[in-house]
Amino acid sequence: MSAPGIIVAAHKSGAGKTTVTLALLAALRRRGRQVHPVKAGPDYIDPVFHARATGHGSINLDSWAMPPGLLDALMSEASATADIVVVEGVMGLFDGIAGSPGRSGTTADLAARFGLPVILVIDVTSQAQSAAALLRGFAAHDPAVQIAGVILNRVASERHARLVSRAVEGLRIPILGMLPRDKTVTLPERHLGLVQADEHDELEAKFEALAGLAEAHLDLDAILALARRPLLQGEHVSGRLPPPGMRVAMAQDAAFTFLYPHLVQGWREQGATLVPFSPLADEGPDADCDACWLPGGYPELHAGQLAAATGFKTKLAEFAQTRPVHGECGGYMVLGQGLVDGDGTRHAMTGLLSHTTSFADRGLHLGYREAQLLEPCVLGDAGERVRGHEFHYARVIEDGDDSPLAELADGEGNALGPTGARRSQVTGTFFHAIAGA
Structure with missing residues (x-):
């Protein structure tokens, strides 16, 4: 009951x-x-x-x-x-x-x-x-x-x-x-x-x-x-996002903290195992994993430490040669060439994607988003729609030359253009995924 x-x-x-x-x-x-x-x-x-x-x-x-x-x-x-x-x-x-x-x-x-x-x-x-x-x-x-x-x-x-x-x-x-x-x-x-x-x-x-x-x-x-018992209408359950892999290396420390509990719960119910590692401790993804996920968080507060984490960068690059790596928001920033912190200092990131982001000249990006995927990736197949949101102050200051990950619209269906980046099996976007549309 x-x-x-x-x-x-x-x-x-x-x-x-x-x-x-x-x-x-x-x-x-x-x-x-x-x-x-x-x-x-x-x-x-x-x-x-x-x-x-x-x-x-x-x-x-x-x-x-x-x-x-x-x-x-x-x-x-x-x-x-x-x-x-x-x-x-x-x-x-x-x-x-x-x-x-x-x-x-x-x-x-x-x-x-x-x-x-x-x-x-x-x-x-x-x-x-x-x-x-x-x-x-x-x-x-x-x-x-x-x-x-x-x-x-x-x-x-x-x-x-x-x-x-x-x-x-x-x-x-x-x-x-x-x-x-x-x-x-x-x-x-x-x-x-x-x-x-x-x-x-x-x-x-x-x-x-x-x-x-x-x-x-x-x-x-x-x-x-x-307090009253919730009315449950028993509709067909849809919208659960697939796990990015069955054994997922998950960045988890003070720089990478934003991960929705319902996603973790849903992935585990679908048989996935999450294996945490800490980029700030210069750790890389476990070699036994079949996918890597870099969540959002506050990488701009730890940019110098991440830039100096050569072990993390090397292991992530080796991992990405054969398996998918995805970054959301803060994770997307770390996958780029560089990150400019709030003081205007540029820090070298992993370089697995070609963009550069900045927190120095910041502006609020906030709202619901619906993304239509352009190619198959860890979020779903090409053409599928995923709903979520953006909430960040950083912005892209160098676009790079990677392929976009998705076409984006706001919560009212207004087109916002292409978003994110894809290079081989590495993908990333400022967009946080919540559920399938």
Whole structure:
């Protein structure tokens, strides 16, 4: 029988839903609950915090990138081994793209599909009674989405709390907690989001503080009582990406960290074994592997060390002579001729592809992407479509002369032109793959 679930959403980005979610996860774990966390939308960093807070792996659910059957399968797997499923939303509750109904990439899509109650986090900074008007609008916006309760975040004082709560009481939407402004429980950020979980020296102490915050200021019993079992429609499962090989060498260290848990899970279910290695430790792919994958991450922060990793470069080049090597985003940058870091210093990369990237003159590239593959590769056969996203600040400053990997379109179907590169069995792109279209 599937476990009940709830969704923690917000009226906007930056309202504090990640902090509230982590506080709730840590508090439920302290109570002895088996919590399976889920992150809505394309995000690598939050799920790692989820996993550290609960001791249970987190997955992503994305209504635009994932076919409905895959959403159902992943939710079913998440709810089968837990006491409760807690979904952290993405951006504002209704924020997404102009997609087909149910496939706009919004948190609301997931709430409507699975029939899960939404707890809305509202940042009440610089407002009081107006928070009630905001909540009223969210509650009435979509009849298929149930706002089951509200958490008021960043409350300044007892008087502030009284003003807001009295205005909200008339809506008959329960206030499940009021969190004070508390900078001691915030998490530091970097250009792609939060600083990663493994870089925090005192993360467990932070979770203890968050659990204490939740116990002091949230009605945990009321939150648990709201949870409902997800509605699963049992559609045919499609969209699972094939493993790049049956024994996959996986770069894994502080420079290569962005790999979706559902991909790893799916590859293993299809019989693949992942063999980690660390380029920063000057390690190369295991010679017994039949494919190599370089995930995204922060190679620009370690460019000098990667440039000096001659053992890694030599072993990767030898591997690529006979077996496929693929790089996503940061991995794509490392497969090129050079990488210019934020200080403007150019570092020699592996040279398995001919482009050069730069982080010095950076610009944000962000959005859903659909790629149509031009030739067979580890992502699928020629002509197949793969959905995913781009999220990077680096850009290509020297195109090189490799063949493009795919034709790219944005989430609304607008053509963006060719993307990525291919040279023999080496492929790479800024595009992160999530699922087959």
